[in-house]
Amino acid sequence: MEFRRPKTLKNVLTHYCPGCGHGIVHRLVAEVIDELGIRERTIGTAPVGCAVLLYDYMNCDIIECAHGRPPAVATGIKRVLPDRIVFTYQGDGDLAAIGAAETIHAANRGENITVIFVNNAIYGMTGGQMAPTTLMGQWSTTTPAGRGKLGEGGPIKVCEMLSALDGPCYLERVAVSTPKDVLRAKKAIRKAFENQIAGKGFSLVEVLSMCPTDWKLSPKEAVDFVNEKMKTVFPLGVFKDR
Amino acid sequence: MPQIRFYAEHCKGCGLCVLVCPCQNIRISEDLNEHGHPFAVLVDPARCTYCAMCGRMCPDMAIEIFDGKNGSKENSGGAAK
Secondary structure (H helix, E strand, O other): OOOOOOEEEEEOOOOOOOOOOHHHHHHHHHHHHHHHHHHEEEEEEEEEOHHHHHHHHEOOEEOOOOOOOHHHHHHHHHHOOOEEEEEEEHHHHHHHHHOOHHHHHHHHHOEEEEEEEEEEEEEOOOOOOOOOOOOOEEEEEEOOOOOOOOOOOOOOOOOHHHHHOOOOOEEEEOOOOOHHHHHHHHHHHHHHHHHHHHHOOOEEEEEOOOOOHOOOOOHHHHHHHHHHHHHHHHEEEEEEEE | OOOEEHHHHHHHHOOOOHHOOOOOOOOEEEOOOOOOOOOEEEOHHHHHOOHHHHHHHOOOEEEEOOOOOOOOOOOOOOOOO
């Protein structure tokens, strides 16, 4: 068997912290683009957040968007260039906070795009503030007593929320905290791209990922946090598939 | 014969590969690489089963496996320049 760097992933050192899940998700997206043979006609839209430098790492066209607007930018690209494969790569602050409206309306319109949503339950780039997906009781710099004590509300479950709409064609939540989960995540990402190629409509894959630095945990403890805490709040599975 | 390669200069020493290796055949070095990170090394190449679980969990593409066919032994570019 062979396991080598996909051609869509540039040979550079990423800026991500040790144990961060972004590198794994980047590789999975790159592997799927390679396998489907769509690198020459793929356009990615990058978020604001830790993945803001996506254009330095992916060997395909990438557009950097205003904070939270990748689904709106992707909508424009896909409508003007319908033969291109358009994906967005977003974190929880980008997709579920400032970009919640764009996400919901792009999903509701059933835009034929692929959304990769990396959920690490915290704002990584800005230093560990509470995100919409932060768990109840979880420490962050803006919830020092744990989320929920001062009326912050509960975590937003994006897949469950979007599954109530008629627009999306495929919604799945996966993780990258074990090798088994990584393989499942790749399968889901591949399906999300295949749906777009088949013209089926809006596909979103939510990936539960580790943020050891801002969770103030070691990489091993961060993996345990995803497996033991995050997966109970954000159950893995397919929420919509038609 | 497959070959496994660890790129020390790409490794950040997170140890996710150590966690998932079914043979407990990976350890983190006591040395540091050029970026100041400790890095993963294979303990005993003879015990490696080339399952690639380490590579699949690696966030930094610091592990590659070559199948040894088609002269694919040369570095595909895993190492940072």
